[in-house]
Amino acid sequence: MKNTINPFKKAVQLFYENKSLSDSQQNQLQSLQEQARTDVNALVGTESANEIESGICHKIRNKWLIPVSIAASMSAIFVLVSLLSVPHLVSHAYTDVLKDASDYTLGELGATNRIQLDMVKAVPEKYSIEMHKYCFLDKEKTMHLRVAGVEQGKLHLFFKKGKGETNWLTRTGNYKDMHWKILQLKDDLTLLVMYTQDMRESSVNHIVNEVVSVVG
Amino acid sequence: MFDRNELNQLYRYALSLCKQEDMAYDILQSALERYLSKADNKVAKPLAFLKTIIRNIYFDQERHNKVISMVTYDDQDEINLIEDNSDLDELLINQQQVKLIVNKLSTEENELLYLWAVEEYTAEEIAKIYDKPRGTVLSKLHRLKKRIKDYFVEAEVVEGI
Numbered sequence: 001m002k003n004t005i006n007p008f009k010k011a012v013q014l015f016y017e018n019k020s021l022s023d024s025q026q027n028q029l030q031s032l033q034e035q036a037r038t039d040v041n042a043l044v045g046t047e048s049a050n051e052i053e054s055g056i057c058h059k060i061r062n063k064w065l066i067p068v069s070i071a072a073s074m075s076a077i078f079v080l081v082s083l084l085s086v087p088h089l090v091s092h093a094y095t096d097v098l099k100d101a102s103d104y105t106l107g108e109l110g111a112t113n114r115i116q117l118d119m120v121k122a123v124p125e126k127y128s129i130e131m132h133k134y135c136f137l138d139k140e141k142t143m144h145l146r147v148a149g150v151e152q153g154k155l156h157l158f159f160k161k162g163k164g165e166t167n168w169l170t171r172t173g174n175y176k177d178m179h180w181k182i183l184q185l186k187d188d189l190t191l192l193v194m195y196t197q198d199m200r201e202s203s204v205n206h207i208v209n210e211v212v213s214v215v216g
Numbered sequence: 217m218f219d220r221n222e223l224n225q226l227y228r229y230a231l232s233l234c235k236q237e238d239m240a241y242d243i244l245q246s247a248l249e250r251y252l253s254k255a256d257n258k259v260a261k262p263l264a265f266l267k268t269i270i271r272n273i274y275f276d277q278e279r280h281n282k283v284i285s286m287v288t289y290d291d292q293d294e295i296n297l298i299e300d301n302s303d304l305d306e307l308l309i310n311q312q313q314v315k316l317i318v319n320k321l322s323t324e325e326n327e328l329l330y331l332w333a334v335e336e337y338t339a340e341e342i343a344k345i346y347d348k349p350r351g352t353v354l355s356k357l358h359r360l361k362k363r364i365k366d367y368f369v370e371a372e373v374v375e376g377i
Binding site for chain 2: 007011012013014015016018019020023025026027029030032036037051085161
């Protein structure tokens with residue numbers, strides 16, 4: 001209130017000061033506020049309880065969610081990489097190919113490797129066998145056969161005992177400068193076919209079909 | 217929570233609008249319910265906020281009843297009020313005369329009178345409430361004071377007050 005109040009203002013103020021709520025009206029409005037406050041407290045209490053409960057659940061979820069998600073993601077990546085990556089057999093075989101590039105050994109094929117012997121014999125005559133020898137791939141005794149194309153290219157056949165790696169999703173592909181295929185001929189016999197890019201596909205199929213036909 | 221004094225203040229404001237005590241109470245109750253119904257009523261100025269609610273409720277009701285004559289004060293009405301000759305300083309009136317004036321004035325004039333005389337708001341503060349330029353409010357105040365003065369001059373002539 002200002003200090004200097006003119007009489008007119010004072011009269012108006014007095015007029016309104018005389019207008020007040022009755023006690024019953026005051027009580028009604030106060031009880032209205034009390035009721036609202038009680039309702040709000042109840043509501044806030046319920047919400048708080050819900051928030052606490054959901055907060056705990058949320059924290060528990062968060063506690064496990066992140067590590068589980070990370071573990072799942074890493075597992076998925078690991079599985080995917082292992083499935084899509086080039087099998088070790090191929091990379092090992094490639095190393096052997098490079099190592100034996102200048103080797104023209106035609107080694108003895110033992111009587112115990114009858115099927116392999118028959119497969120070597122099954123190579124059509126128009127293709128010359130440049131080399132056959134035993135090597136070790138994945139610590140398994142494997143016969144490595146190198147066949148030259150009629151005009152160009154080299155084909156390498158690896159006859160490996162036992163099953164191929166069961167997690168190989170890819171059974172064909174390229175590795176460095178060579179194409180490769182893996183064929184499961186029998187439960188205990190795997191054939192890895194590797195050939196240079198200048199080797200005719202038709203020649204590869206011809207040789208492989210003839211060789212595989214030996215396997216009953 | 218509004219205490220007794222604040223509730224009385226709000227009631228008087230409502231009364232300045234509607235001039236009827238029962239109606240003023242109803243409006244106040246409705247406004248309070250509306251205010252309280254919002255659980256999160258953490259308003260910076262609850263009294264001012266509630267006055268706005270009261271005002272809105274009153275004008276909504278009147279608009280619905282279509283009995284109010286809305287007086288518009290355009291900015292063109294602004295006049296130079298630096299020298300306001302319609303001062304009411306010397307005017308001596310009794311409570312009966314105040315009642316007569318309040319009944320004679322329009323809703324907007326009564327509200328303005330209440331805000332200016334009872335709440336003692338400045339023109340700038342009233343301008344904020346109305347969301348109008350300060351000049352417009354000064355113009356309204358000038359007209360209000362003039363009207364009240366004219367009323368008394370007229371009353372003196374007619375009734376010899």
